[in-house]
């Protein structure tokens with residue numbers, strides 16, 4: 001091991017390609033889809049699917065053979081994987097293009113990440129192969145309910161085993177499901193996706209009874225009840241999903257079908273979050289970078305140079321603000337990179353994952369807010385995308401654990417406290 | 424590749440230096456601060472760890488190659504024990520490293536073996552000036568070429584161990600560009616104040632005002648020889664060192680506050696169980712790690728000779744200074760009234776914490 005910050009060649013090369021994609025396929029359409037919520041950018045989705053297949057990327061879903069530190073299988077690789085580092089870098093660049101678009105990039109997103117983190121080998125095979133199929137395919141993760149957001153342990157969705165048919169019967173209402181519609185509704189242009197639905201198999205067991213289930217697109221009894229209208233990331237659909245006596249096969253359960261005294265079910269969710277939080281952080285930092293670059297560009301056009309190297313006392317206020325934004329952005333990205341590097345190297349990264357998310361949530365919102373503020377009338381105008389990035393960036397501090405919830409996770413790690421000791 | 428783990432050699436260094444920091448520096452920190460001096464034996468012991476010696480190639484009497492990353496790791500570790508002690512141990516770096524990085528062959532031959540093969544000795548450098556808008560790239564101290572000599576005039580402040588310094592590098596503006604000049608102890612026109620500076624913190628580190636009234640040095644004493652040198656390289660190294668020291672002090676304050684919060688009870692629970700305290704700690708821990716990585720990256724870029732290394736070092740130093748203020752302030756806050764009392768070290772760390780905004784020039788890696 002060593003301390004090194006050289007961007008690996010394959011990552012640098014992919015970034016170049018994705019930058020063009022971000023400019024040509026995303027930013028050019030950003031405004032349109034911001035103003036036409038619930039329309040679907042098919043061009044982008046189809047292009048990305050084809051492009052990623054051509055690049056051998058296949059999908060943005062973590063490749064199962066690369067592992068993520070949680071799948072337990074024996075691995076015989078010589079060189080440490082850079083799969084998560086690549087993924088985080090790609091996501092950062094796509095989000096630099098448009099976070100809303102990024103969230104509907106074919107490849108499985110959070111749904112696939114959940115399968116990768118909590119599924120067994122057969123399940124990974126069965127559910128993840130589809131993302132490199134003919135058509136763009138998506139998957140989503142359904143945890144949140146109207147009465148259970150941050151407090152995931154109080155979800156009310158139930159899963160009961162029908163012993164006659166050996167099927168699970170799911171009942172409940174999920175909300176705020178990113179890409180829920182595109183993962184579940186059977187559009188002609190899309191491959192068959194799935195939802196990963198969290199439910200309790202034994203409400204009396206609390207967290208220990210929580211499990212996730214793969215629900216295939218089109219499963220009877222499951223309905224997209226509503227699509228939300230949002231502050232930002234409007235190209236990404238956010239669905240409410242109702243499940244009424246929805247039946248899934250026995251082996252759609254991720255993790256053990258029986259309840260032990262331990263909290264293994266919930267750990268599946270937590271393992272997923274350890275893997276996905278730095279990825280969400282990366283997406284927030286992509287928008288933040290877009291905003292900071294735009295700010296610097298506009299300042300330069302107007303003859304304002306940032307004089308790096310001057311002591312604080314000699315800098316103008318604008319220079320100080322810009323420099324502070326750069327410090328925040330760079331350091332937040334390094335935290336993110338470290339968290340995914342740990343995942344690639346099979347080191348437990350619960351602390352670092354949440355740290356990166358805390359920091360990115362802060363930095364994403366602060367930088368976009370600053371940029372709008374400093375550019376005054378330009379910042380507020382819809383002629384530019386900056387005001388949209390301000391609206392888009394805010395989600396970073398909310399989903400995948402709010403800033404507060406991630407602070408709790410960090411604090412518990414730092415203090416060696418359980419959830420009961422620090423709530 | 425990206426990689427975030429020190430190599431085996433660095434790990435061993437961290438361990439050795441860390442032991443010294445905890446077992447030697449930390450226990451005398453308070454007494455040294457109140458008594459305004461460090462036990463010479465303590466500094467000698469730190470010198471014998473060989474951090475500087477390991478950055479100087481064998482050809483010049485050392486046993487290794489300089490790495491800013493390794494220097495930053497050691498710097499954090501030392502400052503974790505005690506900042507004044509750390510800076511004292513590292514004071515000869517201020518003289519030796521600019522020569523290693525930018526000196527002429529003759530300068531290297533003349534000074535490096537003498538410094539690294541000997542006992543700790545006060546070789547130092549004079550950069551800071553006593554002005555609110557002090558700017559290392561716009562010095563008020565000037566050097567003027569007169570015939571076969573440079574004539575240096577001006578006033579310097581906060582020069583560590585200037586009183587008995589064997590020699591110091593004085594930074595001065597030569598036609599508006601900052602350049603270093605080797606000024607020997609007995610140079611006529613060089614006056615060091617008798618009394619050490621009285622500062623808000625860092626009182627165990629003796630630093631002095633230095634006046635230069637037309638001090639004459641031969642052409643060969645210009646750092647790098649006749650053609651001079653790129654001061655940015657030196658400044659960047661000072662900035663990384665400043666950031667690293669800020670990390671050490673911040674980590675000390677953070678860990679102390681964390682441990683205290685797990686012991687102290689209020690309203691029937693440990694104060695750490697209250698989110699107001701726990702969230703402060705979470706943010707402190709996160710910011711320390713964030714600035715550590717930025718510092719490492721800056722150091723790595725210096726070692727790798729990257730174009731943006733100087734900017735990165737600037738950002739790291741500034742970011743770490745802000746972080747240190749935030750963390751040390753909160754450490755006092757977490758201890759409440761007890762934090763304000765000089766029995767606990769947190770108030771001392773808070774005084775040091777503010778200093779990183781101006782400590783650039785006190786250390787090099």
Ligand SMILES: Cc1cc2nc3c(=O)[nH]c(=O)nc-3n(C[C@H](O)[C@H](O)[C@H](O)COP(=O)(O)OP(=O)(O)OC[C@H]3O[C@@H](n4cnc5c(N)ncnc54)[C@H](O)[C@@H]3O)c2cc1C
Nearest residue numbers: 141142143144149150176177178398399400401402404423
């Ligand atoms: C656009 C969008 C996309 C989303 N995508 C998905 C998805 O794909 N899948 C999914 O399952 N969910 C998704 N979510 C849901 C998201 O994860 C939740 O909204 C989030 O976890 C917060 O839950 P909540 O909205 O119920 O807020 P609440 O839990 O009601 O929180 C309200 C406030 O209280 C704070 N708070 C709560 N508990 C504590 C505590 N213990 N200590 C301190 N403060 C606390 C929170 O930080 C917050 O500030 C999405 C949400 C949005 C808006």
